[in-house]
Amino acid sequence: MNFTQNQQLSWTQIFRLGMVQLGIGGMVVITTSTLNRVMVVELLLPAAVPGLLVTLHYFVQMLRPRMGYGVDKGGKATSWICGGLIVLALGSIISCFAIVPMYEDKLTGLLIATFGFLLIGIGVSAAGTSLLTFLAKNVSEEKRAASAGVLWLMMIAGFAITAMITGSLLDPFTPTRLFIVCCSITLILLCVALIAIWGIETKIIQERQNIVHQKESPSKGFFNTISAIWEERETRMFTIFVFASMFAFSMQDLILEPFAGSVFYLTPGETTKLSGMQHAGVFLGMIFVSIICSGRFSARKIGSLNLWITSGCALSCLALVTLYFLASGNTAISLQKTVIFLGVSNGIFSIAAIGLMMQLAKEGGKRKEGIRMGLWGASQAIAFALGALMGTVFSDLFSYLFQSAREGYGTVFLLEAAIFGLAVIISLKLKSANHKGEDEKKENCPKLSRDNFVCEIRS
Numbered sequence: 001m002n003f004t005q006n007q008q009l010s011w012t013q014i015f016r017l018g019m020v021q022l023g024i025g026g027m028v029v030i031t032t033s034t035l036n037r038v039m040v041v042e043l044l045l046p047a048a049v050p051g052l053l054v055t056l057h058y059f060v061q062m063l064r065p066r067m068g069y070g071v072d073k074g075g076k077a078t079s080w081i082c083g084g085l086i087v088l089a090l091g092s093i094i095s096c097f098a099i100v101p102m103y104e105d106k107l108t109g110l111l112i113a114t115f116g117f118l119l120i121g122i123g124v125s126a127a128g129t130s131l132l133t134f135l136a137k138n139v140s141e142e143k144r145a146a147s148a149g150v151l152w153l154m155m156i157a158g159f160a161i162t163a164m165i166t167g168s169l170l171d172p173f174t175p176t177r178l179f180i181v182c183c184s185i186t187l188i189l190l191c192v193a194l195i196a197i198w199g200i201e202t203k204i205i206q207e208r209q210n211i212v213h214q215k216e217s218p219s220k221g222f223f224n225t226i227s228a229i230w231e232e233r234e235t236r237m238f239t240i241f242v243f244a245s246m247f248a249f250s251m252q253d254l255i256l257e258p259f260a261g262s263v264f265y266l267t268p269g270e271t272t273k274l275s276g277m278q279h280a281g282v283f284l285g286m287i288f289v290s291i292i293c294s295g296r297f298s299a300r301k302i303g304s305l306n307l308w309i310t311s312g313c314a315l316s317c318l319a320l321v322t323l324y325f326l327a328s329g330n331t332a333i334s335l336q337k338t339v340i341f342l343g344v345s346n347g348i349f350s351i352a353a354i355g356l357m358m359q360l361a362k363e364g365g366k367r368k369e370g371i372r373m374g375l376w377g378a379s380q381a382i383a384f385a386l387g388a389l390m391g392t393v394f395s396d397l398f399s400y401l402f403q404s405a406r407e408g409y410g411t412v413f414l415l416e417a418a419i420f421g422l423a424v425i426i427s428l429k430l431k432s433a434n435h436k437g438e439d440e441k442k443e444n445c446p447k448l449s450r451d452n453f454v455c456e457i458r459s
Contacts, residue, residue, distance in 0.1 A: 008140040009204070014147045016196040017135060018154035020081065023193030024127055025158030027088050030182050031095045031120060032057075033159075034166055035113075038099055038178065049110070051254075051389070053117045058385030060121025061378055067129045068374025069222045077137075077370075078201045080130035082194060088123025089190040091116045096182035100175045129377050133370040136358035138204055142294060145305060145355040149290030152351060156283060162189070225371055234430065235372065238360060241426040243379045245313055245353065248419035249346055250387030251412065252320075255395045256339070259409040263327055264335055274339055281343020285312070286351040288344075293355060305356040306427065312349025313423045319345050320417035327410030349423075391416075 009017070036050040067084075071077045095116030102109025131151075139147045162185060169181045220228070229235050256278065257271040266274065289308050319342035325331040326338060361372040391412060399408025 008143070009135070009138050009147070009200075011143075013200050014135075014139065014143070014150055016200060017131060017147075018150045019196035020085070020127070020131055020193045021151045022154040022158035022161075023085065023189040023196070024088065024124065024131075025155035026162035026189045027092045027186055028120065028124065029159045029162050030166060030186065031092055031117065033163060034170075034178075034182065035095060035099065039102075042173070043099075043102060043106070045106070051392075053113060055385045055389060056114065057117045057121035057124070058381045060118055061125045061381035063122060064125045064129045064377040064381065065226055065371050065374035066222060067126045068133055068370030068372070068377075069225060071130050071133050071370035072225075072368060076201060077130040077134035078197060081127050081134070081197055084123045084125065084127025084130060085190055085193050086123070087119050088127060089186050091119025091121075091123055092186045093183050094119065096179050096186075099178055103175055125374075125377070125381075129370065129374045132354075132358065132377070133361070133373045134201065136361040136369050136373060139358065141359070144358055145293030145351065146290045148354040148358060149286050149351050152286055152354065153283065153290075156279070158189075222371075225368070226375065229368065229371060229375065234360065235375070237426060237430050238357070239375060239379050241423055241430055242353065242357070242376050243383045244419055244426060245349060245423040246380045246383035247387040247390075248316070248320075248416045248423065249350065250384045251391035251394075251416045251419075252342075253388045253391065255391050255409060255412060258395075259327070259405075260335065262405045263409060274336065277336055278339045278343040278346075281340040281345075282347035282350070283343075285344040285347020287347075289348050289351045289355075293352065305352045305359065306430070308352035309349050309356060309430075310424055310427045312345055312347075312352060313420050313427060315345035316342065316349060317417045317420040317424065320413045320420065323413040324410045324417065327406050327413060329406065 032054050036054070039045045039050045067080060071080050074080075093116075095113050098109045098113035098116055100109075101112065135147060135151070166181060166185060170178060257275055260266045260271045260274050261268070289312075293305055293308065319338060322331065322333060322338050323342070326333065326335055357373065357376050361369040361376075394412045394415065395408050397408075398411040399405050402408055402411070
């Protein structure tokens with residue numbers, strides 16, 4: 001008998017959590033996409049300015065472990081999610097408002113935008129980390145990959161829907177119109193997310209109390225807890241894997257379209273379509289892993305998250321090597337097909353990594369899921385910030401050294417492939433560590449059904 005079955009999230013509740021992720025994604029894309037274009041095109045600011053603001057919002061997410069610790073200590077995630085959503089919405093509104101004075105006084109506008117992006121980073125850290133922690137604690141094993149897929153697909157949907165609606169309402173463009181449109185959409189997204197999360201955790205807690213009254217262990221303090229967690233080999237290895245794989249993943253973000261334009265002479269419209277093809281590939285890869293690692297497949301070897309993490313990184317490495325040969329002019333393979341293949345490969349490893357992240361967080365011990373998710377979330381955020389930045393820096397550097405844009409972009413793709421290869425090696429070692437942990441868990445839990453129940457509660 002499964003004593004914890006009633007504690008697990010239903011598909012309806014998982015979809016509601018996905019609506020929260022949709023709200024987070026929508027509020028973020030307003031600032032990272034729409035404001036980015038306005039600063040560069042309308043205000044004629046250097047592209048580095050919005051780039052630094054986006055990098056700032058990523059680096060603030062180093063607070064994620066502390067946010068996760070707060071969820072663990074308090075035992076409830078809803079207040080952190082709601083608080084984070086409100087701070088995120090406030091940051092989005094302030095950042096949009098900054099455009100208005102920026103037309104008259106750029107320095108004042110940039111100072112306001114900086115404060116807004118700081119709030120965005122804090123809000124994303126609190127809401128995003130708490131949401132994933134709540135999911136990791138309360139989702140059943142067979143739903144783990146699919147639930148991660150739901151959240152990330154809903155986030156992508158939030159990106160797309162918000163961008164399309166915002167774009168359709170901005171013309172004819174004025175700074176005041178931008179502020180009104182962005183504020184209105186932000187407030188709508190905030191209300192949708194708050195309504196979606198309302199009451200889910202209360203019901204879960206009530207069902208858990210009906211099954212067993214658990215005595216919570218006392219907190220050791222944030223720094224003691226995170227130091228103890230960092231001493232664990234598997235946690236440390238997975239943190240390094242997340243950083244390496246996400247660093248390589250994000251390096252192509254800002255150079256893929258310039259590469260296609262400079263080397264293949266594609267028009268802006270064609271490079272935008274190319275980027276869309278890549279995102280469509282990511283979407284397909286995520287759906288594939290969500291299906292193959294869920295339900296009846298989850299108990300089989302083909303449904304192993306470790307298998308698809310390793311496979312996704314290896315396929316990403318292959319796709320980037322192919323892009324290197326395309327840049328060098330040494331292959332006739334279609335650029336479009338290669339980019340779609342890269343997107344599918346990225347989608348495979350990323351959604352499998354998120355599923356394994358939730359698994360390792362839950363297996364790591366009671367009241368430590370939040371700080372683990374925060375640690376890995378911070379690693380991912382820093383990797384995104386540095387990866388996107390270093391991708392542009394390396395492309396400029398190598399193009400200057402080789403006196404060729406082809407060689408410059410090709411070398412960056414080769415470097416990305418090497419990092420993905422490193423991620424493959426780390427994932428294989430992580431797989432061995434995971435199997436060792438499962439063996440120890442079996443030794444510590446006797447075959448008696450009563451002891452199995454005790455072991456399940458303790459984990």
